[in-house]
Structures are given as structure tokens and as C-alpha cells.
Amino acid sequence: MxxxxxxxxxxxxxxxxxxxxxxxxxxxxxxxxxxxxxxxxxxxxxxxxxxxxxxxxxxxxxxxxxxxxxxxxxxxxxxxxxxxxxxxxxxxxxxxxxxxxxxxxxxxxxxxxxxxxxxxxxxxxxxxxxxxxxxxxxxxxxxxxxxxxxxxxxxxxxxxxxxxxxxxxxxxxxxxxxxxxxxxxxxxxxxxxxxxxxxxxxxxxxxxxxxxxDRSQIKELLGYGGWVTVTGLFGPILVILDRFAIGAVLGAKAVTIYTVPFQLAQRITIFPNALVTAVFPRLPTASPEERAALSDKAVRVLLAGISLPILGAIYVLHPFLDLWVGSEIGRPAADVGVLIVFGYWANAFAVVPYSWLQGMGRPDLVTKCLLAQIPPYLVLLYFGMKWFGLIGCAAVFAFRCSVDFLLLWWAARRRLNPAPLIGLVALPMLAGAVISAALDYSDWRWWASGALLGMITAILCWKIAPPELMDRGRALVKRFVP
Incomplete structure (x- = not known):
């Protein structure tokens, strides 16, 4: 396989x-x-x-x-x-x-x-x-x-x-x-x-x-599937709550400003979902050591594979939205969007322990982690919106995505060994989110900061990537550049 x-x-x-x-x-x-x-x-x-x-x-x-x-x-x-x-x-x-x-x-x-x-x-x-x-x-x-x-x-x-x-x-x-x-x-x-x-x-x-x-199979199938269904019911609530709250408090225009970058950022989930769906059938029969090796490798592949493109997306978001929907909506949407993109970057790693827990027959822990997040998320969302408006909502969303990963990883492994590695790559990502929002893309410092942070992120990804990924990258380069 x-x-x-x-x-x-x-x-x-x-x-x-x-x-x-x-x-x-x-x-x-x-x-x-x-x-x-x-x-x-x-x-x-x-x-x-x-x-x-x-x-x-x-x-x-x-x-x-x-x-x-x-x-x-x-x-x-x-x-x-x-x-x-x-x-x-x-x-x-x-x-x-x-x-x-x-x-x-x-x-x-x-x-x-x-x-x-x-x-x-x-x-x-x-x-x-x-x-x-x-x-x-x-x-x-x-x-x-x-x-x-x-x-x-x-x-x-x-x-x-x-x-x-x-x-x-x-x-x-x-x-x-x-x-x-x-x-x-x-x-x-x-x-x-x-x-x-x-x-x-x-x-x-x-x-x-x-x-x-086989009647004996029904209980096992529905018992496992029932937890997956509950996750399917409540998981989307954590994703759509913010827009309902924004619509109720800040109005329809604010919902539009928030939704435009949100729908773009959601596409980030395609890559991690593609990876963990391919890994999942190996988990039920894998030993604990094999599961650990697979999950650690998956995190490294995700870090190395998506971090640099997402940093580029953070920088490109401002000019792209200005061109696509106009500066009246584009500028405030981009300020919110860089935080949402960062949140989805952090959330990409949560799919690894999510898949681990379902693959070891514990979908109930996934559901419990999701349910535990809803009450504090509602409180933080209220105060974030009250004090900082849309920026506060986006910041709370990004924070919730990071907590989601930590909770699921702790539930799966009882330790947070990849957190320092992800935190290291998160530093240039966060710096890019702040700088790209603070500077106008017509400013030479915007371009210079993007190039510098891109180089730092590329070096980190190069060091983090598993050897198999690097070998495939070299083979791909040689195919197009003899």
C-alpha cells in the first residue's frame, strides 16, 4: 500500500x-x-x-x-x-x-x-x-x-x-x-x-x-458509526457559529466580509484530508508503534508540504481580494482572512490525531473533544467580537483551531511531542500574518518581509521533511529540469 x-x-x-x-x-x-x-x-x-x-x-x-x-x-x-x-x-x-x-x-x-x-x-x-x-x-x-x-x-x-x-x-x-x-x-x-x-x-x-x-455486527457498526455521526453533527457547529454570531450582532455586511476569506481558507483542508484518508485503512491493524510512526510522519509531511504555500497565501490574500471583490470589501476581508488562513493551517494538523483516534476504535474521544470546546468557544467568541469586532472573531477562531489540535493529540498520545516543531514553523507564519496586514502591498517592506519569511519557512520545511518526501521532490525536479 x-x-x-x-x-x-x-x-x-x-x-x-x-x-x-x-x-x-x-x-x-x-x-x-x-x-x-x-x-x-x-x-x-x-x-x-x-x-x-x-x-x-x-x-x-x-x-x-x-x-x-x-x-x-x-x-x-x-x-x-x-x-x-x-x-x-x-x-x-x-x-x-x-x-x-x-x-x-x-x-x-x-x-x-x-x-x-x-x-x-x-x-x-x-x-x-x-x-x-x-x-x-x-x-x-x-x-x-x-x-x-x-x-x-x-x-x-x-x-x-x-x-x-x-x-x-x-x-x-x-x-x-x-x-x-x-x-x-x-x-x-x-x-x-x-x-x-x-x-x-x-x-x-x-x-x-x-x-x-450478521446481527452481531450491527451493534459494533452502529456503536462506532454513532460517534462518527455525533461528530458530524457537532463538528460543523464549531465552524459556522462565528457567522451566526456576526450576523446577529454586527450585521449582514460584516458576515460578507468574514465569509469571503473564510470560504477561500476552507480549501486548505483538502490536502490534510487527502493524506489521512489514505493512511486510515492502515491504522486498525497497526501496532501502537506503527501508529505513532505514521502519525509523526504525517505531521512532518503536512508541515513541510503546506506551510510555505500557506505563507504565500497569507501575503497574496490582500492584493487578490482587492482585485476580486474590490478594495471596499477586500481590505477588511483580507485583514480578517490572514488570521482565518493561519487558523486553518493549525487545524490541518488536527486531522492526524482525529484519524488516529478513529483508527484505533475510539471515535468517542473525538466527539468528546469537540463537545468540550463549544462552551468556552462561545464565551471567547462573544468577548472577542465585543472588544475587537471581526478581527477578534478571526483571532478566536485561529486560537480554537490550535486548541483543537492540542486536545486531540493529547487524547490520542497523552503527550504533545509535535507541538514545539509546529510552534517553530508557526513563528514566521504569525509574523507574516501581522506584517502583511500592517503594511500595504505597494510598500517595498511588504515584499521584502515576504521574501525573508519565505526563505526562513522554506529552510525549516526542508529540515523537517521526511527523507521519503525529499526523495520524491528531487525526482520530480529532475523530471522537469534535467
């Missing part, structure tokens, strides 16, 4: 849909109109949230099948069939709940042209139909990842996301922007992906094995 190769597959699989979305959103707006696209956006948001009816079975399936790496094939097939049948039942329940919730929301709450309401009502059943398909995707992908089939899962993910965005456009072109047809096309896109995933699972897990439902 090559972790670096699998991480590369995950990274490509995450980036390509983002690029496709940048292209298709303006086309959607032109073809279906603002109102219909707003309905579609809410429908997809509801579908994503009701994906929680997966109950964490996707990650639980990965953990359970990976732990049975050397067991008889029938044992892995039993886990697979038990997870699938349980997932289908929960998906049907989720579909019924979504049907009622979506019908009520679109009929009673959602503000839209009255002429469009009959079309929306007719489309709701197709939205409900997508729930069991969406929840099943997690189990099928998790099963393949447990068998180290990352190339297949990412190819199917790119295929699914591409079809999900393109099929409704083709339907709108051919038959007009009818919401029922658009949602049916979205369901068809997911169904095609399900068919491909099911075929691959048959080849690598269930082929030649009996289809059996």
Missing part, C-alpha cells in the same frame, strides 16, 4: 470537482435562472445534511473491513452486507423524513415566485429518492478504501460529481429548466456512481461469498 500514491489520488479527486463547479455555476444561472438555481442549491444542501442518515456507517465499514485484512473473505463480506442492509433501512427512513421536511420548508417558509411552487412540490419526491442513494455511497466507498482501492473510489467520485453537475445542465438544454427533471437527472448521476461502486465491491469483497446479514 502506497500512502503517498493514495493521498495523490484523494487530492486529485477533491480538486477536480471544485474546478468543474467554478465553470458550471455561471452556466446554471443562465440556463435555469436565479430562482430555480436557489431551489436547487437548497435541495442539494438538504440532501447533504440528510446524508447523516448514513449514521457513520461509511467510516465504520472502512474500520471494520480494514481490521479484517487477514481474516477469511467471508468475514469481510458479512460486514459489507450487514452495513449495506442497515444503511438501506436508514436511508429509506431519511428519505421519508426529508420528504416531509422539504415539502413543509418549500411550501411554508421558502420565499419564491408563487408560480414556481407547483413545480417545486412535484420535485420533492425525487429529492427524497436521492437520500438512500447518497447514504449508500459512503458504505460502498468505505468498503473499497478498506481494501486499498483508492484509485477506483476517486475515479468514481470524480465521475459522480461531474455527472451530478453536468447531467442537469444537459436536461435543461434538451427539455427546459423543469425542477423535477433536474432533480431526476441528479439522482440518475448518483445512481450511475452507485452501480460502478457496487460492481467494484463485488469484485474485491463479495465475489464468491454468501450474502449474509
Amino acid at each position: 502506497s500512502v503517498s500514491r493514495n493521498a495523490t489520488y484523494n487530492l486529485i479527486g477533491a480538486v477536480l470537482p471544485i474546478l468543474l463547479a467554478l465553470v458550471t455555476v455561471p452556466i446554471y444561472l443562465k440556463l435555469v435562472g436565479t430562482d430555480r438555481y436557489g431551489v436547487l442549491a437548497i435541495a442539494w444542501l438538504l440532501l447533504g445534511y440528510f446524508g447523516l442518515f448514513d449514521l457513520g456507517l461509511g467510516r465504520a465499514t472502512t474500520y471494520s473491513i480494514a481490521a479484517l485484512k487477514d481474516a477469511p473473505a467471508q468475514d469481510r463480506a458479512d460486514v459489507f452486507w450487514t452495513a449495506i442492509l442497515t444503511n438501506v433501512l436508514m436511508g429509506v427512513l431519511g428519505a421519508l423524513v426529508l420528504w416531509g421536511a422539504a415539502a413543509f420548508f418549500f411550501d411554508q417558509i421558502f420565499k419564491v415566485d408563487p408560480a414556481l411552487r407547483p413545480e417545486i412540490s412535484a420535485a420533492v419526491p425525487f429529492l427524497a429518492l436521492a437520500v438512500p442513494i447518497a447514504t449508500m455511497t459512503g458504505v460502498l466507498s468505505g468498503a473499497l478504501q478498506a481494501r486499498d482501492r483508492f484509485l477506483e473510489t476517486n475515479m468514481v467520485s470524480v465521475l459522480s460529481t461531474s455527472l451530478f453537475q453536468l447531467l442537469p445542465l444537459f436536461v435543461a438544454l434538451a427539455f427546459g429548466p423543469n425542477l423535477s427533471l433536474l432533480l431526476l437527472a441528479s439522482v440518475a448521476a448518483r445512481a450511475i456512481a452507485i452501480a460502478v461502486l457496487w460492481w467494484r465491491c463485488h469484485l474485491f469483497i463479495t465475489k464468491g461469498q454468501k450474502a449474509r446479514f
